[in-house]
Amino acid sequence: MKLSKTERTILMVFVAIVIFVAGTLMFAWPAIQKIDVSKRNLDSAKAERDNIYVTLQREETIDDEVKEAYDNAKEYEGNFYKDLETQEADVIVRQILEDTKMSTLSLNISNLTASTLSLTDFTEVEVTYPLKEYAKSLSSVSEEVEYEVDADGNIIPTPEMKYAELAQYSQVVGAVSISFTAEGRLDDLRAFLDAIHELPQATYIQSINIPYEQTSSSSEEAVEIDENGNEITVTNTTEKTTELTGNSKVSTPVNLILYCVNPMDVPELDK
Secondary structure: OOOOHHHHHHHHHHHHHHHHHHHHHHHHHHHHHHHHHHHHHHHHHHHHHHHHHHHHHHHOOHHHHHHHHHHHHHHHHOOEOOOOOHHHHHHHHHHHHHHOOOEOOOEEEOOOEEEEEEOOOOOOOOOOOHHHHHHHHHHOOOOOOOOOEOOOOOEOOOHHHHHHHHOOOEEEEEEEEEEEEEEEEHHHHHHHHHHHHOOOOOEEEEEEOOOOEEEEEEEEEEEEEOOOOOEEEEEEEEEEEEEOOOOOEEEEEEEEEEEOEOOOOOOOOOO
């Protein structure tokens, strides 16, 4: 097919445009890529510059922050004790036993370990049953909780709210576990527990059984006649429960923990 002069001119122009565009892309594409890389590098440099500005601004206050942290650490330093060695824990407990006239045959003392301390609230055990729940439902009255607010309209925390906030936090401290059987008079056992409570270190008595009654049994033999008319000897056992006095001898296992920290005070919970 023979093209006219006009068609040939249009085709030549189109071919020239294609060649120009292809040549431009061939030579310009590397430059476009370099521009894109340079832009990314520029953004990264700007971000690094902003971080440097933040660091330089913090340098103006870093000395005050370090001093404040040091002062806070010094404030709490007196609440902690050096790590207890096994021998030191042995001396502490044996001295209290001696001072309160108690005795023990052996002490089982663990090595120093890390223990987590946190606030816990005593939960009273309550037994429920259908009749009780029905009675409660008849006498229940909806109570609207009222809060006090300050001049700015902010709620003034109640003791319960303060306690709930403190209960969210915990702290890991050094601790030594001690277990033994304490023997002595009942009054001396009470004195021993008071002395443990008055230790400068925080303590936790995991378990102890304080006896207030003692059960004794006695046996006596009697001769009876069985159904065949023969004499037989039977043993009758009688149990008797007596109330212990302060001078009564007692023996009870004790499990306690000594912490390398002062007892924690919960401020203003009773106000």
